Amino acid sequence: MKLLRYGAPGAERPGLMDDAGQIRDLSAHIPDIEGEALSPEGLARIAALTAEDLPLVEGQPRLGPPIAGTRKFLCVGLNYADHARETGKEPPPEPVLFAKAVSAISGPHDDVEIPRGSDRTDWEVELGIVIGTRAKYVAEADALEHVAGYLLVNDVSERRFQSERGGQWTKGKSHDTFGPIGPWLVTRDEIADVQALDLWLDVDGERRQTGNTRTMIFGVAHLVSYISQFMTLEPGDIIATGTPPGVGLGMKPPTFLREGQVVTLGAAGLGVQRQRMVLA
Incomplete structure (x- = not known):
């Protein structure tokens, strides 16, 4: 998977890039791409979603840092x-x-x-x-x-x-x-x-x-x-x-x-x- 965050600085939302190169919104499934979402179990839950069923993000929003909560x-x-x-x-x-x-x-x-x-x-x-x-x-x-x-x-x-x-x-x-x-x-x-x-x-x-x-x-x-x-x-x-x-x-x-x-x-x-x- 290709996981990303999009939106204005400080207000990014989690998303993924589908096979067609389009951004799909993940915010109904995870609060952000950080912490437990990065674990094998968290990534498996995201991978089990059908990308085509996720909301399509229109236009070309700013891409932010693709992960949040970095401490080091x-x-x-x-x-x-x-x-x-x-x-x-x-x-x-x-x-x-x-x-x-x-x-x-x-x-x-x-x-x-x-x-x-x-x-x-x-x-x-x-x-x-x-x-x-x-x-x-x-x-x-x-x-x-x-x-x-x-x-x-x-x-x-x-x-x-x-x-x-x-x-x-x-x-x-x-x-x-x-x-x-x-x-x-x-x-x-x-x-x-x-x-x-x-x-x-x-x-x-x-x-x-x-x-x-x-x-x-x-x-x-x-x-x-x-x-x-x-x-x-x-x-x-x-x-x-x-x-x-x-x-x-x-x-x-x-x-x-x-x-x-x-x-x-x-x-x-x-x-x-x-x-x-x-x-x-």
């Missing part, structure tokens, strides 16, 4: 060896973790703000994992059982704030709108091999990133298991799994986003995002 937005740094090299770093011996503020979450086509004082706002197309059931000290062999599904993430970053303003990476990752997710949550059963997904990103129609999840240093199951050794993962938590090469920081010379530019990104089976850059 975790990210994995330098998880593609070629991206690590383009930033001048060696591939890490174990996953590099950092947090992105949940207030950064935005819809897949919402404008992205360039922060005040920013001159190094950058792009990062990523596969996102959405947790469906509580995970604590899980074995790698069991890790995917705790995953509700996957979504597309643009891990927008301000490189000067990230690397030159002291502390860890959170300041460069957490500005409002720096976490576009969606357009939908694709349930795990729809992805035949999560370690074989193509990813891409364009800036003003020019291809900047091309990659595939097969070149991740640490795969999805390993990441879920690994992170669960340090903290409990809860339904709705998001793990952004790292970006392939082609970020602005790695270009020669480094190139960053400007007001008015448009970023478009996608991943096989996970849909496409489109964001216009605006000044905060």
Whole structure:
């Protein structure tokens, strides 16, 4: 299934995308796409519904973040060896973790703000994992059982704030709108091999990133298991799994986003995002 949320910011309603690419309203069956709805039982109840019997949503409403109630937005740094090299770093011996503020979450086509004082706002197309059931000290062999599904993430970053303003990476990752997710949550059963997904990103129609999840240093199951050794993962938590090469920081010379530019990104089976850059 492709689950989504549509409507004005703060007033989104739950829905799903039917086989014809039309939005169907789910609000008579679930209050939102969060919590118990993301469990295997909750997803099975939604899957048992007949899409054609659900109310059709007319027009082209705004798509919001496809899940609600996220308490942790975790990210994995330098998880593609070629991206690590383009930033001048060696591939890490174990996953590099950092947090992105949940207030950064935005819809897949919402404008992205360039922060005040920013001159190094950058792009990062990523596969996102959405947790469906509580995970604590899980074995790698069991890790995917705790995953509700996957979504597309643009891990927008301000490189000067990230690397030159002291502390860890959170300041460069957490500005409002720096976490576009969606357009939908694709349930795990729809992805035949999560370690074989193509990813891409364009800036003003020019291809900047091309990659595939097969070149991740640490795969999805390993990441879920690994992170669960340090903290409990809860339904709705998001793990952004790292970006392939082609970020602005790695270009020669480094190139960053400007007001008015448009970023478009996608991943096989996970849909496409489109964001216009605006000044905060």
